Amino acid sequence: VEHNCLGTGAYRSVSEWLEAIKMGRYTEAFVENGYSSMDTVTQVTLEDLRRLGVTLAGHQKKIMNSIQEIRVQLVNGMVPL
C-alpha cells in the first residue's frame, strides 16, 4: 500500500496494532467507542484510555508510548525531504 511510509500505515488496523503491542484484549473497547481507525487512535489521550476501561498503569503506559511513537512517525513521514 502506498501510504505505508506514514507511521499509521505500519499497522493496517487498530486490531493489528493492539495485537502487535500485546494489548489485543482492548480491541473491542477501542472499536466500540469509535477508535476504529489508526487515524483516530493518534488522538487518544490518557483520559480516553480510562474511559475505555484501560485502568492498569502498565497498560496505559504501554499504549500511550506506542501512540506517541506513531505520532512521531506520522510527523516524520509528512516532513518533506
Added chain:
Amino acid sequence: MCTNVVCEWLKALRLLQYAESFVDNGYDDLEVCKQIGDPDLDAIGVLLPQHRRRIHAAVRRLKDEASKGD
C-alpha cells in the same frame, strides 16, 4: 541478560521468571511498578500467593524509599 531496572528488581526478589511478562504489560520502570496492585498482578499472571505477597512487600518498599527522598 538483565538489561532493565525491573529485571534487576525482580532478580533481587528471586522472581525473574516474571520479567518478560512485566515488560510485556508495560511495567518496565520502577515508577510504574510502584502502582502495582492485585489487578496488575492478575494481568501479569503472578498467581502464586507467596509470589504476590513478595511483590506487594517490594512495592511498599519502593514507595517508602520514594517518600523518604522527598
